[in-house]
Amino acid sequence: MRDTYNIAVDFDGTIVEDAYPRIGKPIIFAFETLKKLQEKGHRLILWTYRKGSSLEEAVEFCKQNGLVFYAVNRSFPEEEFDSSYSRKIHADIFIDDRNIGGLKSWGEIYQQLIGGQPLGEKTKSKKGWFSFLK
Ligand SMILES: [Mg+2]
Numbered sequence: 479m480r481d482t483y484n485i486a487v488d489f490d491g492t493i494v495e496d497a498y499p500r501i502g503k504p505i506i507f508a509f510e511t512l513k514k515l516q517e518k519g520h521r522l523i524l525w526t527y528r529k530g531s532s533l534e535e536a537v538e539f540c541k542q543n544g545l546v547f548y549a550v551n552r553s554f555p556e557e558e559f560d561s562s563y564s565r566k567i568h569a570d571i572f573i574d575d576r577n578i579g580g581l582k583s584w585g586e587i588y589q590q591l592i593g594g595q596p597l598g599e600k601t602k603s604k605k606g607w608f609s610f611l612k
Contacts, residue, residue: 480570481519482518482519482520482521483520483521483569483570483571484520484521484523484548484553484568484569484570484571485515485520485521485522485523485569485570485571485572485573485591486523486524486525486567486569486571486572486573486574487512487522487523487524487525487572487573487574488525488526488572488573488574488575488576489524489526489528489536489540490502490526490527490528490575491575491576491581492505492508492573492574492575492581493505493508493509493512493540494508494539496575498527498528498532499528499532501535501536501539504543505584506583506584506585507583507584507585507588508584509540509543509544509545510584510588511584511587511588511591511592512545513544513545514588514592515591515592516545518592520591521548521549522545522547522548523547523548523549523550523551523552523553523567523569524536524537524540524547524549524550524551525551525567525569525572525574526551529551533550533551537550551567552567553567553568553569554568571591573587
């Protein structure tokens with residue numbers, strides 16, 4: 479099993495709430511999880527219906543939230559559209575609200591791809607059972 483993946487991520491309804499063509503509010507833990515995935519060496523591809531100025535706005539919004547993609551609507555940064563090649567991008571994993579079964583919570587995505595303590599889970603109190611007796 480490889481250590482790093484190409485991960486294609488949708489924008490509307492996945493990173494932000496769907497308000498297309500406007501930009502919705504970030505979905506909880508989306509940016510945190512995506513940045514952590516990059517830290518772990520995964521390549522993130524923004525894979526969205528958006529194009530032109532609405533695409534630029536989405537890319538800029540992500541940048542303002544600290545997220546710069548490896549590639550946008552293509553398999554690698556230099557890829558040129560060429561109809562003699564398949565349009566399907568090369569990704570190992572797709573994260574999209576149109577997945578069958580819907581979008582998992584970003585907390586679950588984090589757990590599944592990164593592991594460790596789930597985001598948002600409070601650290602357990604170090605106080606033991608007896609502490610309330612004191
Ligand atoms: Mg979507």
